[in-house]
Amino acid sequence: IYESQGYSQRAAVRSILENNLYGLDIDKRAYQLSYFAVMMKARQHDSQILFIDVSCHVYAFEESNNLDGNLLKYFGYGLSEEEIGSATTQTLALLDTFIDAKEYGSIINVENYDWDLLLKFISEINPSVLESIHASRVENFSNHIKHLIKLGKVMTQKYDVVITNPPYMGSSNMNTKLSTFVKKYYPDSKADMYAIFIEKCGQMARPTGLQAMITQHTWMYLSCYEKLRIKLLNNSIVNMIHLGARAFEDIRGEVVQTTAFVINKREITNYKAKYIRLVDYRNQQSKENGFASKENHYIAKKEDFVKISGSPVSAYFLKPEIIDLFATSVGEFLDCKTGLICGNNNKYIRSWQEVNSNNINYNVMSLSDTIDVSEKWFPYNHGGKRIKWYGGHYEVVNMYNNAIEMRQEPNSMLRNSNFYFREGITWNRVGNGTNFHARIAMKGFVFDDCSPTGFTKELYELLAYLNSPIFSYFISLFSSGFKTEIGHVKKVAYRKIGNPLISSLCIDNIYLSKNDWDSFETSWDFKYHPLICSYDTIKMSFIKFKLEANDRFEKLKANEEEINRIFIDNYGLNNELSPGVEEKNVTISYIFDSRSDIPQSMKGNKFVVTKINAIKSLISYAVGCMFGRYSLDEEGLIFAGGKWDSSKYQSFIPDADGILPITEEAYFENDITSRFIEFIETVYGQETLEENLNFIADALRGKGEDSRTVIRNYFLTDFFQDHCKTYSVHGSGKRPIYWLYDSGKQNGFKALIYMHRYN
Structure with missing residues (x-):
């Protein structure tokens, strides 16, 4: 670029160093490596660069904690009283700003002082001091202030391009100082350090500048970043590569899920931004191949995001007509509640098999009813195995006499207790929405914070919808992390169909799932072992059990696919979704003679039973x-x-x-x-x-x-x-x-x- 404008290589390198590149780091070693890399790159084009006086604007943070502001009286020699007064005031403020600077780094907010005046002020030392015993101390102080001035100047300057891969640190891992600081100065992004840097980098860019980052992707959809998203959408997203998990071979697992993006600080109405979705590829190489294939490319306008509650940027892959479906949502039909916190799980929760069966009451209809019964234990929805339609009944909770004992527990909370023991829809809060499993919450159950529960008059249609691919498709906009919260579920688009076939199929699915659940002795409704029947050989009994279980499996799978077909047709999503259900995702038993007989389509199904089982x-x-x-x-x-x-x-x-x-x-x-x-x-x-x-x-x-x-x-x-x-x-x-x-x-x-x- 420079050579095309008549610059020599040497002149271009020096101009770039002095005018184009600026860098800050909280870690001195990282600063040293960055400085070395920049200077070696410069030397590649200018062999004399290390021997001339040229500025490289790469700096490490320093703190002002041990700098004595009283020494400022020795500076400003030759300046007017007005200049000295102004410079002293500004320098003291600068010292205050850089207290604990290594704690906060680039997120410090620095006032735009008169840097030329400050540099002139701190460079002019009273000659008499230089001949005194204070000379060394004053000169050292001067050097530190000069470095702070350079830092301050870099931090207040506005840039054409701001680029970084910020640190990731959740608010729970911040120390008291840092936590207090970010709550005060970054209330809209305080939940994680990476989000704070998104906000800070935006502040450092010019009104027409660009901001380019790779960060965690949770800012795109989590409710705690909604205000941050609104700020960002006042600018214009230019493009994004949504990488998801496993984008880098040296970072394994689902914890680090990333997105790379460029934002233009200008607000451009109806700008058609380009997005590339690579979240479904499982490793770095496949993501690279997916990027090169030019598949999964989307065009989206930010104006469409605000049509959805919470303005999720993660909606970029939805067509405008699909976004219009969010005019009504699940939350308008399903009253979702979070429930009990015992305060001491080991004391108040038991596996139902552990307690005296005569001391469990399965028929209570309200918390007040526990006052009038002798039993101590009651059925409890407490997370557990991810299962659809029916089941997950493992535990009981001590709610004796209106939970009189639990109420004395310091950390207990009987949240929404007027909804305990009611029929509803529940799910395991732990796990992302793309693996969502909803089941009926039977009457007589207490629910807790691990099993949020929704209450509705449209029980069967909503339960069917929550187990459909449409719901999974939509909830990925709000929940790609490790928990599916009430707020995520309520925001998902939903419109009532009112087709009685949906409810009929849902009831049948509950029945099929209950029959399967009750086939095993871990169910409290278990009656007899399925291998004990009219046959006099276990071989024939096993064949009968296998046929019954597998027929039940196929029936449930067919029902789910019919439900999916109805919803997909009604919502107009035939081009986006298939009604088919993978065998590995059906959550009742399928029986094989041995593990070697399990086909690839069933790999990963946690409900497979073999002859040995x-x-x-x-x-x-x-x-x-x-x-x-x-x-x-x-x-x-x-x-x-x-x-x-x-x-x-x-x-x-x-x-x-x-x-x-x-x-x-x-x-x-x-x-x-x-x-x-x-x-x-x-x-x-x-x-x-x-x-x-x-x-x-x-x-x-x-x-x-x-x-x-x-x-x-x-x-x-x-x-x-x-x-x-x-x-x-x-x-x-x-x-x-x-x-x-x-x-x-x-x-x-x-x-x-x-x-x-x-x-």
């Missing part, structure tokens, strides 16, 4: 019958505390003392392996006993010369570990109901007891 669950159920938790004569949970009723057990009698020895050999008549074989014979008959034991042993794939040895070894080494996995709570760890007593590591004497029979 089914057999292990049958073994677990059998142990439950040995302890009297279940009975072959009655459905459901029989004993989990309370009064023992032996009349409930006729076909298979539980162990008398509630202790099941686990040994390498059959030392006891009532050891766990012997009792299990007795159980299989009782359920399926003597004639098929060996066939059934062989089927179990083959499924377990364990060590042993015969089926009985394989089964015995399973109890000896693996059963308790599997039991702990079954009875574990997401985020809370293991909650076993059968406890293992073990004499040591050499597989000596072991025994299981049932916690509800322990006394």
Whole structure:
């Protein structure tokens, strides 16, 4: 550029150094590296650059904490009293500005002082001082002030282009000084340091200048940055590459999700900015390829963003006619609430299997009803596994007598308690919106801050909508981080369709999901094990279970796709979305013979069941019958505390003392392996006993010369570990109901007891 205007290389380099490049850094080492890089680049074109007096405007921050303002009386020699007074006042203010400067760095706000006057003032030292004992101290003070003047001049100057990759630091990680400072001077961007730098860089650019940055992408949609977005949209976004996660090979995971953008400080009406969306590519190379392919390119105008609540810049990929759908939103139909904070989870929350079943009340309709009942524990929606339609019922909460004890807890908050125990729609707050799963919140449940819940008269249509790809498509505008808050959900576009088929399909989906959920003993509505049926062989029972479960899976998948089709057609999104549902995203069981049979389309599905899982669950159920938790004569949970009723057990009698020895050999008549074989014979008959034991042993794939040895070894080494996995709570760890007593590591004497029979 310079050479085309008649400059020599040497003259161009010197002009660029002195007039075009300015840099600041809080870290002296970073400053040194930057200075070195700039000067070496200059020397590439001018071999004499290091030997001449040329200014390189790259600086490290210095603080004024230890500079004594009283020394200013020695400066300004030869200046008028008016000039000295003005310079002294301005210099003292400059010293105040740079107190703790290394704490704040470039976000310091510096007044635009008379820099020429200050430099002249601080350069003119009274000659008498230079001959005194104060000379060294005064000269050192002068040098520091000169550096602060250079810093101040750089920070108040306006630039044609401001470029940076700012530091990332959430407000929770800021120390007290920094937190107080940003709250005072950057209230619209205080949530993270990178956002503060977005605001600061905008202040440093000229009215016609450009601001170019790569930052975290959360400023585009989070509600805490709404005021910042409004400021930025008063300018003009020129272009953006939305990179998302894994844009850089040395930064792995989902934590750092970035966007690179250029902003023109001028407000240009109806400017058509260009956006490139690379968030769906999973690594740096694929993002580079995606960029080069010129796919996922969008044109958007900022005027369209403000049509959506919160003005999310993340809406750049939506067509104007789609943005018009945001005229009405979910929040107008769904009254979303956040719920209980116990103050002490370990004290007030239990896995439902841990407590006496007679002390759980499933039928309370309001918090005031807890005053009139004797039970202490009540069903609790507390986050948990991400599942659609129905389920996630793992825990109970102590709300005894209007939560009288919890109310005394210092950190407890019974938020929106008048909505407790009502029917609604709930979801797990932890997780981004693109992986959103909504399910029905049944009557009788308390909900907490991990399971926000919405209440509506349009329960089934809204539940269907929240589980549709349209909702996931829209909520990505507001929630690409690690939490899906109430505010995100309420902003999503929604219009009521009123098609009764949607509600009918939704009710069917709840029914299908409930049937699947209740097929496993971790459900409090579990009735009997699905492998116990009319067949006399476990092989045929497994085939029946497999067919029923897989038919249920296919039915649910078809229902979801029909719901999606209705919504997509109604919203006019056929070009943007497909009604198809990937098999890995269906949240009920699908059964395979082995893991090697699982197709690629099901990889990642956390609800897959294999033959070995089914057999292990049958073994677990059998142990439950040995302890009297279940009975072959009655459905459901029989004993989990309370009064023992032996009349409930006729076909298979539980162990008398509630202790099941686990040994390498059959030392006891009532050891766990012997009792299990007795159980299989009782359920399926003597004639098929060996066939059934062989089927179990083959499924377990364990060590042993015969089926009985394989089964015995399973109890000896693996059963308790599997039991702990079954009875574990997401985020809370293991909650076993059968406890293992073990004499040591050499597989000596072991025994299981049932916690509800322990006394």
